[in-house]
Amino acid sequence: MSELRIRFAGRGGQGVAAAALLLADAAVRAGRNATFSQSYGPESRGGASKADVIVSDEEIAYPIASALDVLVALSASGRDRYLPELRPGGLLIADSSGDDAVPGTVCAILPITATARATVGNGPGANLVALGAFVETTGVVPIEAVEAAISARPPGGSVALALAALHAGSRLATPHIGAAREAMAM
Amino acid sequence: MNELLQGNAACARAALDAGCTFFAGYPITPSSEIAEQMAAALPKRGGVFVQMEDEIASLGAVLGASLAGRRAMTATSGPGFSLMQEHLGYGMYAEIPCVVVDVMRGGPSTGLPTRPSQGDVMQARWGTHGDHPAIALAPASVAEVYELTARAFELSDRLRTPVVLLYDEVIGHLRERVDLAPVSPPPAARAGPDGRSPYAAGEDDVARLPDLGSGQRFHVTGLGHGERGYPTDDPAVVGDLALRLARKVERARAEIAWAETYRTEDADLVVVAYGIVARAARRAVDDGRARGMRLGLFRPRTIWPFPAEAFRAATAGARGVLVAEMNLGQLAVEIERYVPRGSVATLLRADGRPIAPEEIVAAAVRVTDGERVVA
Incomplete structure (x- = not known):
């Protein structure tokens, strides 16, 4: 497989970069090559935040993604901003609280925020639910590698809560596996 | 690992x-x-x-x-x-x-x-x-x-x-x-308290200061100074000091001035870039070549002193040079010293965003068509 280009987008404070970093770490743990780059504003909360992960089995020349294969959007503004960079037929994973399906893309519109709240209560967690959905639908890295990455550096400090959010996300996305894998194969 | x-x-x-x-x-x-x-x-x-x-x-x-x-x-x-x-x-x-x-x-x-x-x-x-x-x-x-x-x-x-x-x-x-191989560069060779003048240089023009506290008393100043470290404005002494400081780095230039070249052997247009822009340029060279353009990359790993010899060698057969950098042409000015007048084109950004590979390819197309500043 050549490069797989993934962007996580949302508002500052949603854990967009944390989720992307776990994915890149997991990819390296699984023996793949990966880069992680991020772009954020000067605010510590709010503002636009994005993080790119490129997964490949070869040398990665340029670490900032374009012609995205997958866009994981944790906010409607993040979705709107980067949707034009999603390649035709690419996979959009977004939260059903604010999003409808987008023509021309393969969509997994899921109750990400609601599931996070139900699983881990208030506070961050939607990022890990989204990461779980990403891993389940794309199969880019084995879930065990993500679990290992979480165990090494649990976002929020609790491995158990982080894993619960991850697994809730993967269960949520199971019905979308078929369509997503077809999108990945394009 | x-x-x-x-x-x-x-x-x-x-x-x-x-x-x-x-x-x-x-x-x-x-x-x-x-x-x-x-x-x-x-x-x-x-x-x-x-x-x-x-x-x-x-x-x-x-x-x-x-x-x-x-x-x-x-x-x-x-x-x-x-x-x-x-x-x-x-x-x-x-x-x-x-x-x-x-x-x-x-x-x-x-x-x-x-x-x-x-x-x-x-x-x-x-x-x-x-x-x-x-x-x-x-x-x-x-x-x-x-x-x-x-x-x-x-x-x-x-x-x-x-x-x-x-x-x-x-x-x-x-x-x-x-997968890093740990390095451990040898510790500094510092002079002991040998009584020599602290700013007396050897043949390599490098002075070997004794360490403070090692037993030799010496003076350190930002004023113009002679070999013993004491202030002076004697033109012969401070003039020599200015020349020696320039010379000590110039002498080491061949050893210090590192650069990487990529596909420059038959390049018509050599892109000069460093840092993250060089990563974009490397992709652009491959993408441009896939479209039939003969692009190459010169990447200085040392900015100062500029690796002029390697640059001349990498661009000897090229028709032009395209400098891509995230400023308004700071290295381009240096590059202009080493090539015929009018042969340097620039792709410049100072808006806080990186330069993408597609921008470099597009700039290369326009430069090939005769443009010089591609902002």
Whole structure:
């Protein structure tokens, strides 16, 4: 497989970069090559935040993604901003609280925020639910590698809560596996 | 062992592996991770971390620690680098080794704290006043941040002058897979208390200062000085000093001035780029060639002194040069010294955003059609 280009987008404070970093770490743990780059504003909360992960089995020349294969959007503004960079037929994973399906893309519109709240209560967690959905639908890295990455550096400090959010996300996305894998194969 | 490592983390690790035992700094985005990691690591190893009141004091403390025999460094970004210029000149003039890391963000002034830039290229050369030698290294990957940080300590000790490590925010915050072979550059060869004049240079034009506290009393000053270190404005003495300082780096140019070339052998147009832009340019060279354009890449790993010989060799057969950088043409001015008038085109951005591979390909098309400034 050549490069797989993934962007996580949302508002500052949603854990967009944390989720992307776990994915890149997991990819390296699984023996793949990966880069992680991020772009954020000067605010510590709010503002636009994005993080790119490129997964490949070869040398990665340029670490900032374009012609995205997958866009994981944790906010409607993040979705709107980067949707034009999603390649035709690419996979959009977004939260059903604010999003409808987008023509021309393969969509997994899921109750990400609601599931996070139900699983881990208030506070961050939607990022890990989204990461779980990403891993389940794309199969880019084995879930065990993500679990290992979480165990090494649990976002929020609790491995158990982080894993619960991850697994809730993967269960949520199971019905979308078929369509997503077809999108990945394009 | 393969691991996912951040550029700034690689810098801190290289410093520790190179035997840096003193860090004084004032945290600033996008360099803060270096200070953070040095603060965590140094006390455990018997080293010293000091968070100073500002960047002027930071470099002052680093110079003092270095004189006292420590391998010492600081890290900052443009605003702090501006404040450090006075002490940078002091370090160059008094010949005190140290490593200064400048992770470049958008400027001038407070500018764009979280956005990348390459706007400090000329500041690294001429930021401090007066004629002085300058060495600045420009890594383009996490592995290279590690390699060049270690080299910076080595060069700084050997030539007894501050060395600047210059990279953009993208490289500083980039995480990528690395498999590092730990380096441990040999410790500085410092003179004992041999009674020689401290600023008497050998054939390599490098003075070998004794360490403070080693038994030999000597004087250190930012004033013009003679071989014994005492102030003078004797034109013969201070004129010789200015020439010797320039010569000691110039003599080492062949050894210091590293560059990488990629597909330049038959290139019509050679793209010159460094840092993250060089990564985009490498992709652009491949993409352009796939479209039938004969593109090549010249990537200086040393910005100062500029690797002129390697550049001449890489562009000997080319019809033109395209300089792509995240500023308004700071390295392009240097490049113009080495090529016929009118053969340098530029692709420049100073808006806090990196230059993408597609932009470089598009610029190359326009340059081939005769345009010169492609903004």
